[in-house]
Amino acid sequence: MEDTEQRILDAALRVFASEGYTGATTRRIAKEANVAEVTLFRKFKSKENLLKEVLINNRTIFSSLDDLSHLFPKEKNVDLETELRILGKNIAKAMRDRKKDSKRRMFMLMLFEEGRRRPEVAEALSSLLQMNINPLSEYFELQIKNGKMRNINPRSASITFVGYFVHTSLLREVIGDGFLGNNDEEIDGFIDIFTKGILKVEDMKNR
Amino acid sequence: MEDTEQRILDAALRVFASEGYTGATTRRIAKEANVAEVTLFRKFKSKENLLKEVLINNRTIFSSLDDLSHLFPKEKNVDLETELRILGKNIAKAMRDRKKDSKRRMFMLMLFEEGRRRPEVAEALSSLLQMNINPLSEYFELQIKNGKMRNINPRSASITFVGYFVHTSLLREVIGDGFLGNNDEEIDGFIDIFTKGILKVEDMKNR
DNA sequence: CATGTAAGTAAGTAATTACTTACTTACAGT
DNA sequence: ACTGTAAGTAAGTAATTACTTACTTACATG
Known part of the structure; x- marks a missing residue:
C-alpha cells in the first residue's frame, strides 16, 4: 500500500x-x-x-477539476444559447456521473453546515465557490464585449447560473429526482429562462 | 411556565x-x-x-408563514417585472429580518444533511419546498394565461426563482455578505436576468 | 383532605468518542 | 548486521452521550 x-x-x-x-x-x-x-x-x-x-488537499483538486473550461462545447460556431445549453448539460452530467464528485458535493454540503461554526471552513467554502464563478464571469464578460450578451453584471449572471446547478444538484442528491423531474428537461427550462427571460417579447420593446 | x-x-x-x-x-x-x-x-x-x-410542529407553521401570497405587492397595476422585483425584495427582506426564520432556514440546512440518512426527513424537506413552489407556479400559470409571460413550464420558472433565493440566503448566512455583495443590487441583477434573459434583443428575433 | 398529574432531583448505566501510551513488527538504506 | 522509519497491536483514559430508575415536590381538582 x-x-x-x-x-x-x-x-x-x-x-x-x-x-x-x-x-x-x-x-x-x-x-x-x-x-x-x-x-x-x-x-x-x-x-x-x-x-x-x-480542505487543503482538495482545494487544489477542485481547482483543476472544477475548471469549467473543458466543459464548454468544442465547436465554436454555435450561438450563445446553444453553447450555454451544452455547458449546462455537461455540468449536470459531470455532477451526476463522476462518483468522486458526488462525494465532493456532499462534502460541500457538510462545509455549509460546519462553516457556520468554523470561520476557516467558511472561508474555504467561499474560495471554492469563487473558483466556479470566476471563469464563468470572464466568459460572460467576453460575450458582452462580443455583443452577444446584454450589458449585465457578469458576476450576477455567474451566480445565477452556477447557483442553479449547485442548488438543483444538491436537491437531487438529498430528496431524489422525483421532486425536480427529468433532468434534461429541467435544465432546458432553466437555460431557456436564463437566456431569453420569462417576458413576452412584445412587452420588451422598452429594452 | x-x-x-x-x-x-x-x-x-x-x-x-x-x-x-x-x-x-x-x-x-x-x-x-x-x-x-x-x-x-x-x-x-x-x-x-x-x-x-x-418537524410536524413546524410543518404547519411553515405553511402559513411561508405562504408567498402576502409578499406580493399590494397594488395590482404594476407590470410583471416590477411585481417580481418587489416580490423578490420582500422575500429577501423577510428572510433577513425575521429571526425565527433565520433559525428555520438553518434548520432546513440541517434537514438537507440529515435527509440523506433519514428518508422521513427527506420527505419532510420535499414537502416544505413544495409549499414554496406551488403558489408561485400557480401565479406564473395565471400570468401566462394573461399573456404577460411566455409559455414556459411554470414549475421550471418557480424552481429557478425560489432556488435563487434559497441558495443565496443560505450562502449569506454561511459565508457572509462579502461574497455576494450588496443584497438589493444582486437581487435586481437576478430579476433582470430572470425576466429579460441575458441575450441581446436583436438576437432574439427568432423567438 | 385526598389524590392524580406534571414537573424536578439525583444518581447511574452502557456505549461511544477523541486521543494516548507502550510496545512490536516490517522493511529500506547504509 | 545495524539502524531509522513507518506502520500495527493492544490496552486504556477521561469525557460525553442517550436514556433509565427511583424518589420527591408542587399544585390543581374533586
Whole structure:
C-alpha cells in the first residue's frame, strides 16, 4: 500500500461527506482507509486538523477539476444559447456521473453546515465557490464585449447560473429526482429562462 | 411556565439548527428549554422522535408563514417585472429580518444533511419546498394565461426563482455578505436576468 | 383532605468518542 | 548486521452521550 496519508485524506473526505463532521468518527475513517486509528492521529494529530488537511488537499483538486473550461462545447460556431445549453448539460452530467464528485458535493454540503461554526471552513467554502464563478464571469464578460450578451453584471449572471446547478444538484442528491423531474428537461427550462427571460417579447420593446 | 412541550420543541428547533442533529445534545436542548432533561424524555421518548415532532410542529407553521401570497405587492397595476422585483425584495427582506426564520432556514440546512440518512426527513424537506413552489407556479400559470409571460413550464420558472433565493440566503448566512455583495443590487441583477434573459434583443428575433 | 398529574432531583448505566501510551513488527538504506 | 522509519497491536483514559430508575415536590381538582 502506498501513500498512507493520501488514503486517510480520501477516506476522511468520504466519511465526512456521508456522516458530517460531528457524525464522522476517527475509527470509521481509519477503517475506511485501511489503517490503524493510531496512524491517523500520528499523521494528523487531531480530527479537527484532519478536516483542515482534507480542505487543503482538495482545494487544489477542485481547482483543476472544477475548471469549467473543458466543459464548454468544442465547436465554436454555435450561438450563445446553444453553447450555454451544452455547458449546462455537461455540468449536470459531470455532477451526476463522476462518483468522486458526488462525494465532493456532499462534502460541500457538510462545509455549509460546519462553516457556520468554523470561520476557516467558511472561508474555504467561499474560495471554492469563487473558483466556479470566476471563469464563468470572464466568459460572460467576453460575450458582452462580443455583443452577444446584454450589458449585465457578469458576476450576477455567474451566480445565477452556477447557483442553479449547485442548488438543483444538491436537491437531487438529498430528496431524489422525483421532486425536480427529468433532468434534461429541467435544465432546458432553466437555460431557456436564463437566456431569453420569462417576458413576452412584445412587452420588451422598452429594452 | 406554560406548555412545556412547546418550549422543548422551540428549543429543539434552535439547537438542531445551530448544532446539527448529531451535534445537538438532549442536555443542551433541555437546558435551552428550561426543563429537566428527564422531562424531555418523558414527553418525547427519544431524540429521534423529538426531531420528528419538531418537524410536524413546524410543518404547519411553515405553511402559513411561508405562504408567498402576502409578499406580493399590494397594488395590482404594476407590470410583471416590477411585481417580481418587489416580490423578490420582500422575500429577501423577510428572510433577513425575521429571526425565527433565520433559525428555520438553518434548520432546513440541517434537514438537507440529515435527509440523506433519514428518508422521513427527506420527505419532510420535499414537502416544505413544495409549499414554496406551488403558489408561485400557480401565479406564473395565471400570468401566462394573461399573456404577460411566455409559455414556459411554470414549475421550471418557480424552481429557478425560489432556488435563487434559497441558495443565496443560505450562502449569506454561511459565508457572509462579502461574497455576494450588496443584497438589493444582486437581487435586481437576478430579476433582470430572470425576466429579460441575458441575450441581446436583436438576437432574439427568432423567438 | 385526598389524590392524580406534571414537573424536578439525583444518581447511574452502557456505549461511544477523541486521543494516548507502550510496545512490536516490517522493511529500506547504509 | 545495524539502524531509522513507518506502520500495527493492544490496552486504556477521561469525557460525553442517550436514556433509565427511583424518589420527591408542587399544585390543581374533586
